[in-house]
Amino acid sequence: MDKFVSMEIFVAVVEAGSLTAAAERFDISSAMVGKHIRSLETRLATRLLTRTTRRQSLTEIGRQYYEQCRRILADVKEAESLAEAMAAAPRGVLKVTVPLTYGVEVFSPAMTEFLSAWPDITLELDLSNRIIDLVEEGFDASVRIGRLPDSSFVARPLKPYRMRACASPAYLARAGTPRTPEDLMHHECLGFLHWGREGLWRLGGDNADECQLRAGRFRANNGQALKVAALHGFGLVLQPEALLAREIASGELVSVLEDYLPDGAPVHLLYPRDRRATPKLTSFIDFVVERFGV
Numbered sequence: 001m002d003k004f005v006s007m008e009i010f011v012a013v014v015e016a017g018s019l020t021a022a023a024e025r026f027d028i029s030s031a032m033v034g035k036h037i038r039s040l041e042t043r044l045a046t047r048l049l050t051r052t053t054r055r056q057s058l059t060e061i062g063r064q065y066y067e068q069c070r071r072i073l074a075d076v077k078e079a080e081s082l083a084e085a086m087a088a089a090p091r092g093v094l095k096v097t098v099p100l101t102y103g104v105e106v107f108s109p110a111m112t113e114f115l116s117a118w119p120d121i122t123l124e125l126d127l128s129n130r131i132i133d134l135v136e137e138g139f140d141a142s143v144r145i146g147r148l149p150d151s152s153f154v155a156r157p158l159k160p161y162r163m164r165a166c167a168s169p170a171y172l173a174r175a176g177t178p179r180t181p182e183d184l185m186h187h188e189c190l191g192f193l194h195w196g197r198e199g200l201w202r203l204g205g206d207n208a209d210e211c212q213l214r215a216g217r218f219r220a221n222n223g224q225a226l227k228v229a230a231l232h233g234f235g236l237v238l239q240p241e242a243l244l245a246r247e248i249a250s251g252e253l254v255s256v257l258e259d260y261l262p263d264g265a266p267v268h269l270l271y272p273r274d275r276r277a278t279p280k281l282t283s284f285i286d287f288v289v290e291r292f293g294v
Helices: 003-016 019-026 030-044 060-088 100-117 169-175 181-186 223-231 241-250 279-292
Strands: 049-051 056-058 092-098 121-127 141-145 154-161 163-167 201-203 211-213 237-240 254-256 265-271
Touching: 003 019, 003 030, 003 060, 019 030, 056 060, 092 100, 092 279, 100 121, 100 141, 100 237, 100 241, 100 279, 121 279, 141 154, 141 279, 154 279, 163 169, 163 241, 169 254, 181 211, 223 237, 223 241, 237 241, 265 279
Parallel strands: 092 121, 092 141
Antiparallel strands: 049 056, 141 265, 154 265, 163 237, 163 254, 201 211
């Protein structure tokens, strides 16, 4: 017999005062109620009720077991109610991991709009460039930049991660505006150390074969630091458009070499392949794909 059903019937017998009253509550026979009680007693190897022709009472063990059953059944009911509520409307904590610069410059501003639309969702956003195991670390979704290995996750394509090359007007006035990658031999090219120890620039595009250029005298492992150096007129910076867009729009930085920039890196939203995805995840996926999808 189903243990939880037997526990429910046992609690009903105690609270209703008789097997007959419990039988009416569950619309079963008194004999079936008795079978459920005996099933529990056999499983526990002890008596839960003492019964006479006129009355029944709980044994000491039966009294303690009744209290535990009542709490367990209440917890089960609460869990079922919570699951039903979550299935009906987006709610709960959503854990998402996103690369640092993309997360700060592109993703985070949009998340305030998402949270305003769904007030019962709490977002925990992990901004990190490390590759996180979604299942192992309990994340609902992630944004990945670059080519993806084969996996069992669903991968929804987002807009590519474009690069821009630019410098301050003061630097260009002093050093000249490069027209081709070869011109960069005479410029300070700020090096990004995540591209390798020498921070090599890689340029290509429709108008040139791919070429590599040694970085200048200032190299860093942080794109924000390189942008600040460019704003101070030290050299040319090659970084994601997301990091430079505001300064280019304001005129603090001037875009160069538009025809020679590397192709944009692919971007994907990843999440587990689950036919029973929760409403909080489904609403998040819909929002991200609508906002950033190709």
